[in-house]
Amino acid sequence: MKIGIIGGGSIATFLLQSINVERTLPNSTVKSVLLRRPEVAEEWESRYGIDGYQDLNAFLDSGIDIVVEAATVQAVHEYAEKVIAKRKDLVIISVGALVDQTLYQNLREACRQNGTRITLPSGAIGGLDVIHSAYASGQLESVSLTTRKPPLSLIGREVETEEVVFEGTATEAISKFPKNINVAIVLSLAGLGSDKTTVKIVADPQATKNTHCIEATGAFGRMSIQLENDPMPSNPKTSYLAALSVLSSLKKKTEYISIG
């Protein structure tokens, strides 16, 4: 599988290191990267053996099978439909873009017309397999997410006892905490949608890491999942699991026998 990446940040670097240096994906390589800065392109060309592009069409015509967007919400708005129109599968990391219902529906329709697929990595959370299963036949009743973070990183000050910073629907959480809330978006898309998924964000003086707890109920029974996320070694602001989940999405495309 020949992969193209849009973006020049820490996720792009992680993918290049994993795939092109450590060879974690069988028979796969990152061939092309679309990024703004020519000096980074030049450095990556020699370090990772990729071709760097500043022009989208040249990037899309460079012999790649699949594109990973690892840039920004703006990049999704700007490039996603064009990627699909060129019949490339697409992995979208900046899932915040899909809050825009018009974009979501346009991308879905473009995939249908071009016979392509968009994959959203599960990010810093999990148990989405259970939620997808429960939802598949209308058997999902409730989904709630509780995110706990160290106070300083969340609200910029210390607190003595835990402080509920937000409690409400995922829709509200997404608009009030746009930087923190990719998990709420993916969770909403996996199940009941953002109006029916509830979110609680807690500044917790006991928390040394970001933790997410998801509870779901339905005719299947009950699920509860707790995740304690360690940061990426190369970028303390990103959960390592979120980066690994991108690799997981790509790996699934290459598996002949897979689970889910």
Add this chain to the structure above:
Amino acid sequence: MKIGIIGGGSIATFLLQSINVERTLPNSTVKSVLLRRPEVAEEWESRYGIDGYQDLNAFLDSGIDIVVEAATVQAVHEYAEKVIAKRKDLVIISVGALVDQTLYQNLREACRQNGTRITLPSGAIGGLDVIHSAYASGQLESVSLTTRKPPLSLIGREVETEEVVFEGTATEAISKFPKNINVAIVLSLAGLGSDKTTVKIVADPQATKNTHCIEATGAFGRMSIQLENDPMPSNPKTSYLAALSVLSSLKKKTEYISIG
């Protein structure tokens, strides 16, 4: 998507009811069923609008896109390679068959040669998305499963306090509890393999339902998931989530935008 089912039991019935009667999968229908008993075939033909077959080749040539094995381990041994050779994607429910490493490797190779995919539904458990992500780049350290069941259903007698019926590797659990342990097989395949996945089975007088707890650790951090499984309305011996996960696997094949 035109679906063919191998099997005439409760999962087959559930899929027919969900897909052909309740129309839970967009633009999809079960077209053909391979089953042993002609009288069931006849009844299902009129009830669900399917075509019943006793002959595998006639079934495979009936215009179906994908096959769901919902029968037995023996049926996987007998039919799976032939399904793949006809270039049909395959969903395998009787995952116990894949304990046979030779069969597993043969199926994988057959998929590679024919450009097809085998999917294993996540069954009565979840969080396999996290395990797959952690494993994708060698970042998974430990995976353990604790299954609790009501004593009577597990060991045929009541106990006063909880009794650990088994503790060891998934490999041992699979050979000692073949009927109970599909979850251990799927969990092993998702991550560290059956020699490195640990399993504990507990007869719990407090348990009114089957519950599964999975813990995983690695460079990503830590995951803990608890599942309380309600039974299928139509078959108290099967977890409803296991049935729903089959529908989920099929639904993913029809989604243009999906998570995972």
